[in-house]
Amino acid sequence: MSYPNKHDTTDDLASYLIVTPKGNILINSSLEETVPMLKASIEKLGFKYSDTKILLISHAHIDHAAGSHLIQQQTKAKYMVMDADVPLIQSGGKTDFIYANDVTLHFPPTTVDKVLHDGEQVKLGGSVITAHLTPGHTKGCTTWTMQLMDHGKQYHVVILGSLGINPGYKLVHNKTYPNIARDYEHAIAVLKSLPCDIFLAAHAEIFDLKKKYALLNASAANPFIDPVGYQKSVARGEKAFYKELKKQELSNG
Numbered sequence: 001m002s003y004p005n006k007h008d009t010t011d012d013l014a015s016y017l018i019v020t021p022k023g024n025i026l027i028n029s030s031l032e033e034t035v036p037m038l039k040a041s042i043e044k045l046g047f048k049y050s051d052t053k054i055l056l057i058s059h060a061h062i063d064h065a066a067g068s069h070l071i072q073q074q075t076k077a078k079y080m081v082m083d084a085d086v087p088l089i090q091s092g093g094k095t096d097f098i099y100a101n102d103v104t105l106h107f108p109p110t111t112v113d114k115v116l117h118d119g120e121q122v123k124l125g126g127s128v129i130t131a132h133l134t135p136g137h138t139k140g141c142t143t144w145t146m147q148l149m150d151h152g153k154q155y156h157v158v159i160l161g162s163l164g165i166n167p168g169y170k171l172v173h174n175k176t177y178p179n180i181a182r183d184y185e186h187a188i189a190v191l192k193s194l195p196c197d198i199f200l201a202a203h204a205e206i207f208d209l210k211k212k213y214a215l216l217n218a219s220a221a222n223p224f225i226d227p228v229g230y231q232k233s234v235a236r237g238e239k240a241f242y243k244e245l246k247k248q249e250l251s252n253g
């Protein structure tokens with residue numbers, strides 16, 4: 001689920017390592033206690049944790065960004081964050097439009113080394129990842145895209161930031177985030193426009209990681225190539241958004 005909770009099990013939190021000849025890009029530091037697991041996983045795969053040169057996030061919530069200060073300290077990776085999520089990262093969640101006073105959802109404030117803007121490309125060792133602003137869930141919620149070549153075929157990869165509407169999110173008369181509904185609508189339009197072959201996301205359950213992983217060696221086709229699953233997921237997010245918006249408009253006038 002997309003609600004940030006310190007006590008969630010970590011197996012729903014998705015991180016991505018993009019390996020290049022000039023070092024690696026890591027997307028999502030996740031929780032502080034996830035960092036040793038990430039380090040162990042990177043090394044188990046045969047890569048070096050110390051080769052992490054760039055650190056990115058899906059959005060500035062505790063479950064995707066709390067471990068960033070540790071990774072930054074340990075690897076000296078450059079932390080690059082979408083402009084509208086920078087105040088959240090640098091305050092450790094204290095400027096959140098809804099969680100400003102919820103200390104259980106705050107995290108260590110972390111210095112952002114580079115501020116990213118909508119459409120900006122992050123490049124390292126021949127790999128190019130594009131940051132798409134898909135706001136609403138947080139003001140700077142980011143969907144990452146890249147293109148991969150495999151056996152002479154090109155694939156569009158989408159790592160969806162989130163369309164989740166957390167409990168307590170006010171879509172109407174929101175004083176701390178007046179444009180929230182318009183932002184979700186923008187995010188939905190952007191996500192619908194992105195070509196997607198390989199569907200990934202900040203949370204495993206959004207793209208059915210467990211089911212797909214189980215199928216990986218069992219089927220000839222790669223289960224992670226799932227353009228239909230992507231469109232369905234965005235359509236579900238859109239439907240849930242308009243249902244909640246309508247409900248809140250009716251009860252709030």
Ligand SMILES: [Zn+2]
Pocket residue numbers: 001002003004061063064202203
């Ligand atoms: Zn989350």
Ligand SMILES: [Zn+2]
Pocket residue numbers: 002003004059061137162
């Ligand atoms: Zn979140």
